[in-house]
Amino acid sequence: MSILIWIVVGLIAGVLAKAIMPGSRDEPGGWLGTIALGIVGAVIGGFLSSLVLGGGGANGLNLGSILVSVVGACVLIGILRMIRR
Structure with a gap:
């Protein structure tokens, strides 16, 4: 993927x-943090x-890539919250 697609x-x-x-409001954010x-x-x-599925992942600007990325980002948020506690 190109860098622009990764950013989008x-x-x-x-x-x-x-x-x-x-x-909470004290979590880092902003556009750069969200990206x-x-x-x-x-x-x-x-x-x-x-x-889990044996293939596929974030491979372009499509619905599958966005869904995979959202799941990964939710996992990351969960891990970060467990570490902070």
Whole structure:
């Protein structure tokens, strides 16, 4: 994927993950934090997708990539919240 597509998918996935798992106001945010959350979520989601489904992952600007990225971002939010406690 090109860098621009990573940024767009990261932004969409980050916004959706933050909407699914809303947190407190003291969590870091902003556009860059949301994009980073989505991009790291895409990497985590792609890894989990390859383990569970045996293939596929975040591979372009499509619904499947966004869903995989959102799941990965939600997993990342959950892990970060467990670490903070």
